[in-house]
Amino acid sequence: MTGEPGAEVIRIEGVSKKFGPVTALADITLRVRRGEILGLIGDNGAGKSTLIKILTGYHQPDGGRIVFEGEPTTLKSVVHARSLGIETVFQDLAMVDDLPVYLNLHLNRELTHRPLPFLRRREMKRRAREALDSIGIDIPSVTAEVGMLSGGQRQAIAVARSVYSEAKLLLLDEPLAAMGAKESAVILRLLRELKQRGDIAIILIAHNYGQVIDVCDRVNLLQHGEITFDRRSKDTTVAELLELVNAEYRLDRGR
Template identity: 40%
Template sequence: MTQPTPVLSLTNIHKAFDGVIAIQDFSLDLFPGEIVALVGDNGAGKSTLIKMISGVYSPTSGTVALDGEKVSFADASSARNRGIEVVYQDLALADQQPVFMNMFLGRELTKPPFGLLDKERMRRESQALVDELDVRIPSASSTIRDLSGGQRQGIAIARATHWASKLILLDEPTAALGVAETARVEQLVASLRERNLAILIISHSLDQVFTLSDRICVLRRGEQIGIRKTAETDKNEIVSMITGVHK
């Protein structure tokens, strides 16, 4: 059976800031319908890596490829235009706006001939998506500030799902949530497999990593320590890889 073409290929990625090495010699392939967890202590380089994939930073050296084609993103909007979406911890939602306006933030739909906002269509499409993903909110007309943390996170993930055609990057998606809301968001993330998107998730929770991921990639001080299939490793091995302390 032939291996599918990776959605994303990172090859020998190196990133330095004023001579300080943040990432060295990092390589990873991400495949459609796969969830890969990126783990490591604070300062390991996880967020730097996400920012390189999403066009915020450019690698100092190494190559990034989408569907086998080498790419170089000038900025974050270039990466979004190629089907890459990011959900950060701070969500980047407009609190005073309704859900449907957040879903189309920066990509608002308009009506001819005068270019007025097509609020009804945005509301309808947003409602269909949150229903499909089972994001439990009163309606797509609800104002973001009136929603719980878990509901907001669900909206941020739904928005990424709506616009991503290839890859979603999740940076600590449940860091500020309680147990029940974390479980709902984890269900939502797991459901994205069926959309054949590739998912890269940063998480400090090894329980979450082992629940969601197909593979685990470990970073320590900017160095790639290794990649393990989740089903073939355990928490002790991953902790040892993260800390460098072997039990």
């Protein structure tokens, strides 16, 4: 598999998942290409979390197949998925507030002087600054404690950590949740920068349809464990997406 922009990074075909009698996913098919952002929307309980956990190797699908970089792949575990270049940024960010930015960027990937277990702090600071600058993240000092930063800056650092680890597929689980307009703007600008680089595929889970249409190339709507809508963002509107979701809500209430 070459790394050219536009090449397909991941494709899932007919993926299904049940938990006892409950069908979480039914015959899911989707694809994402390098340099593309796919917006994944749907109400709570639609199956988004289950799908993300399958793509991270946390859950195994009951049926269907996953093709990663052109090869049929079984994601055996979270560690295995990460080794392939599948990184996830969850809402809780998995960051240590009282550690500085540069150590959070190297969390579980610390550089040490061998054979002595001393941290190469100067080199980690240099690499952290380089990683942040390369994708335009404005953090005044890499020695600042993460807990002292804004929500937007913290989210940006979490994304930078995944990019720094050479992610090929980046899964973002509600990165804009509970953020104000200013903080959201930081992440939206970062996503546009990553898209322009063209070397990573992104799946963005979000509830703000305006933001999804603004930054994503395509939108998939997940309803009752199925992809019911797949369209280029420029060919749909917020009103159409709201009507699809509201129609589902009215149908559910009528059952």
